[in-house]
């Protein structure tokens with residue numbers, strides 16, 4: 001028996017969740033006393049397998065079918081590999097792709113499925129923790145089954161970094177191409193798509209404390225001066241001041257920068273859900289009791305309209321008049 005974890009790539013690049021699922025999978029496999037096997041499906045499978053060869057992985061199965069994600073190929077390949085390996089746990093990313101094929105695979109294999117796991121405790125039964133009510137409540141499910149499927153949330157486990165010595169095996173899946181109903185024809189970026197805030201090392205993030213759209217150049221100037229990327233809380237996007245792809249949070253993007261500077265952001269649970277994985281969190285807020293200070297590493301309790309111009313000047317920029 002083993003843990004089988006499915007990796008994910010898009011447009012030629014492995015996604016961070018592929019390395020997080022190695023950590024989650026290894027922890028679970030250790031608790032179960034089993035091997036950790038990965039599968040990578042489609043694209044440059046040999047190159048991906050090399051990158052995925054991290055410490056703790058026993059075998060990486062490559063399925064050389066298609067370039068981008070395809071529901072039909074993933075479903076058939078995972079079902080066939082599952083039949084071959086007979087794993088205790090099937091782990092998948094709780095991503096748009098993962099949520100597309102995991103329920104179909106679970107239903108087809110008659111596996112109990114828990115989605116969006118934020119913590120796992122291996123054993124019989126396995127304990128799977130999920131968040132509910134926007135992160136206000138955690139619920140732990142006991143899955144009392146010999147085999148099960150779990151999709152895991154991104155940014156909850158650290159990425160596996162150290163090189164490994166996994167075996168790499170090609171798995172010849174017998175794909176019925178006539179059974180594939182849909183294909184990915186291409187990608188179209190949503191407005192402002194040149195910027196991917198999930199890739200930024202430093203994020204300057206602005207919230208309702210900025211008061212008016214006319215004041216945004218102030219934080220844009222700070223971001224420019226620091227070589228950072230601008231992101232925001234939801235009200236800024238709801239007001240139409242920044243495009244949706246800049247929103248951090250539960251209904252926005254989950255980010256993991258080295259530094260996250262939260263300016264005029266209160267730290268509501270729905271926002272924190274998207275940025276708590278940042279290495280260093282710096283908050284600027286007039287309210288010393290703002291919840292953002294519960295998770296901030298450094299804080300400046302002051303008016304952003306006084307602090308931000310000083311920071312810009314300190315780092316060699318010129319603050320605009322707002």
Ligand SMILES: Cc1cc2nc3c(=O)[nH]c(=O)nc-3n(C[C@H](O)[C@H](O)[C@H](O)COP(=O)(O)OP(=O)(O)OC[C@H]3O[C@@H](n4cnc5c(N)ncnc54)[C@H](O)[C@@H]3O)c2cc1C
Nearest residue numbers: 207208209233234249250251252264265266270271286304
């Ligand atoms: C289903 C659901 C999903 C959601 N998804 C998201 C999400 O993805 N992302 C998200 O961000 N929110 C999300 N929200 C909204 C969330 O609940 C909060 O309303 C939102 O995060 C608050 O944004 P904010 O911190 O910018 O504003 P506020 O909560 O209004 O906070 C503004 C902060 O600015 C400070 N401030 C004011 N003036 C100044 C000044 N001059 N200098 C310094 N500080 C100042 C204030 O003290 C305050 O703390 C969601 C809500 C729901 C119900």
